[in-house]
Amino acid sequence: MDLALLEATLASAGQPRFRAKQVWEWAARGATGYEAMTNLPATLRERLAEAVPFSTLTPVHETQSRDGTLKVLFHTADGRPVEAVLMRYRDGRRSLCLSSQSGCPLTCTFCATGAMKFGRNLSAGEILDQALHFRRIEDVDHAVFMGMGEPLMNLEGVLAAARRLPDLGITHRRTTISTVGWLPGIERLISDPAPIRLALSLHAPDDALRSQIMPVNERYPLADVLAACRRWNERKKRRVFIEYVMLAGVNDRYEQALQLAELLGTDTFKVNLIPYNPTGTAYEGSSREAIDAFRAVLEEHGVPVTVRLTRGRDIDAACGQLAAARASVTCSRAC
């Protein structure tokens, strides 16, 4: 929902200020339309239904994985594709993977989103509407900004959306923003008081390799990014998550694990090794044995480490696979 448009419409209808809050509370609790908002006068509900679309996004395709993961492709009002994912875990956790941009201007070589055309930053409303879509289906309790785009290139939109997530049941401590290491954004997060979590997509233990697989490293080199993460950690007293996608023969060797352990130390970071999800690039994922061996080296050196549970790979909903492949298909059918 475009909350600015909502407020303007309510103001021009001469409504008191608390109306916007009432509407938002209904939406955040999973209402499916204005007609459900029984504490609003019926005439106002009708007026809102005409003037303020209930969502800024139109779902155009939905896919469910064997593991319960649900991926939805939306279109914005100007026809930009956006994907978001609901991950369902056995322990009952329900985690949303939200997009901050349509496409991504960065060109990480292993990621499908970077290979599609960059559209634009999403508004706070468009980010929230991804979350509200799933909230209407079931209760949700975690969110990660790990969908399409680089959240810290759209920090205003992302923070404005994140600030409202607690109303949907997702506290700041259960909200994580993931970045390639966009330095100005990390600096900005250091001074933001919300206890939102930070994740850094590192993927290489040295500048040469990192620049090769993530061109953004030329702009913001490793030492500067890690120094900013250390400042974030000092301020927030929380570990920074390190994402490290395991690419066979590229970044998964024994010496690289040692180098990574030395680079990170034991106190500030927690490493999350990510099995590579196929995206049609030339890379191959590390074997299970290689991942376990890499993990063991980090553990031996006292670096906290986990291996990410892959969700939704059979429907291209896993990390790095969001690319709106169906956008054109669905669109040409509809047209």
Ligand code: SAH
């Ligand atoms: N741009 C932000 C947010 C996207 S998060 C960032 O890069 O952090 C998506 C995560 O999935 C990132 O860690 C990304 O590097 C990782 N990823 C990209 N392609 C992948 C792939 N093919 N397999 C596994 N993880 C991948």
